[in-house]
Amino acid sequence: MFDWNQDPHRRLNPLTGEWVLVSPHRTQRPWQGQIEEPAAETQPEYDPTCYLCPGNTRAGGARNPPYTSTFVFDNDFAALKPGTPHECFEHEDLLVAESEPGICRVVCFSPKHNLTIARMSPEDLRKVVDTWVEQYRSLAADPNIGYVQIFENRGAMMGASNPHPHCQIWASRDIPNEPSKEQASLLAWRERKGTCLLCEYERVEQSEAKRIVEANEHFLTVVPFWAVWPFETMVIARRHMASLDQLSDAERDALANILKRTTARYDRLFGVSFPYSMGFHQRPTDGGAHDEWHLHAHFYPPLLRSATVRKFLVGYEMLATPQRDITPEAAAEQLRAV
Numbered sequence: 001m002f003d004w005n006q007d008p009h010r011r012l013n014p015l016t017g018e019w020v021l022v023s024p025h026r027t028q029r030p031w032q033g034q035i036e037e038p039a040a041e042t043q044p045e046y047d048p049t050c051y052l053c054p055g056n057t058r059a060g061g062a063r064n065p066p067y068t069s070t071f072v073f074d075n076d077f078a079a080l081k082p083g084t085p086h087e088c089f090e091h092e093d094l095l096v097a098e099s100e101p102g103i104c105r106v107v108c109f110s111p112k113h114n115l116t117i118a119r120m121s122p123e124d125l126r127k128v129v130d131t132w133v134e135q136y137r138s139l140a141a142d143p144n145i146g147y148v149q150i151f152e153n154r155g156a157m158m159g160a161s162n163p164h165p166h167c168q169i170w171a172s173r174d175i176p177n178e179p180s181k182e183q184a185s186l187l188a189w190r191e192r193k194g195t196c197l198l199c200e201y202e203r204v205e206q207s208e209a210k211r212i213v214e215a216n217e218h219f220l221t222v223v224p225f226w227a228v229w230p231f232e233t234m235v236i237a238r239r240h241m242a243s244l245d246q247l248s249d250a251e252r253d254a255l256a257n258i259l260k261r262t263t264a265r266y267d268r269l270f271g272v273s274f275p276y277s278m279g280f281h282q283r284p285t286d287g288g289a290h291d292e293w294h295l296h297a298h299f300y301p302p303l304l305r306s307a308t309v310r311k312f313l314v315g316y317e318m319l320a321t322p323q324r325d326i327t328p329e330a331a332a333e334q335l336r337a338v
């Protein structure tokens with residue numbers, strides 16, 4: 001008889017329309033994966049060579065103020081530039097391009113070089129949430145900005161250039177690929193069923209309980225049924241809201257709380273400051289109402305089975321479909337146990 005916990009199967013991600021191959025029987029295979037050097041863990045509270053610490057000079061030449069809370073600045077090496085003129089290019093429907101204006105910012109979470117979300121105080125994390133809301137609001141008000149992507153690369157394994165706690169904001173005129181796929185799915189679901197895909201998903205995960213990692217009154221962290229990365233999670237707002245600027249006061253505190261608890265759990269899993277890329281998906285800021293949107297965050301951590309063994313998305317996964325061995329249910333159980 002078919003066993004969903006042992007036998008190969010594929011699962012659908014209804015947010016993207018893409019499948020993931022799950023092969024639980026392979027968790028016994030001998031290959032150990034690439035061993036990464038564990039990054040040196042102890043960092044000072046202030047690093048005179050860090051370009052994000054208060055008072056220090058950045059690589060671009062500007063000097064940081066002696067900031068005491070969060071600190072936002074325009075990225076000195078921005079991938080997008082405001083004021084980029086509108087240009088389109090098309091050749092026989094095959095070579096298609098257009099100019100892309102935008103704004104890139106860096107947000108320092110704290111003046112302290114050696115903190116992470118997992119180790120920040122709830123009060124200080126709340127200030128980070130407030131800064132995200134302010135940034136989202138002010139960028140949304142710009143008529144040239146259609147989408148605001150807030151994201152954090154954490155750890156050298158994810159290519160973060162600096163351990164100082166920070167995130168980036170890339171705000172563009174057009175909706176990028178990932179939120180664009182989600183938008184199509186959220187809209188199609190709403191048209192077909194008259195409900196919100198993520199409101200329904202939150203309810204299903206709450207009642208099944210087996211993929212829940214953390215929960216509070218306003219947010220739920222789950223390993224999604226369709227997770228690709230071994231310990232991937234999604235933080236879902238319990239109330240239907242489209243974007244960060246719709247968070248109530250209590251919901252802002254609850255977001256800070258669940259982010260801290262989720263990342264602290266990650267750190268405990270392999271006894272290391274857990275690397276990841278995380279970011280929010282929310283309502284585009286292109287002037288539409290976009291009530292189909294439901295605020296959530298994705299955490300994509302690369303680690304597979306220890307602080308030094310990572311997963312690669314290569315081979316079949318690049319050419320065909322992403323694949324995982326450990327089931328999302330087993331990953332959630334491991335995260336709940338630490």
Ligand code: H2U
Nearest residue numbers: 051058059060075076077153160161162
């Ligand atoms: P990571 O989040 O991947 O660590 O990147 C940090 C960003 O900081 C990166 O986008 C910017 C880089 O362009 N940066 C500055 O804006 N000024 C600097 O002096 C160094 C880095």
Ligand code: ZN
Nearest residue numbers: 050053113164
């Ligand atoms: Zn620093």
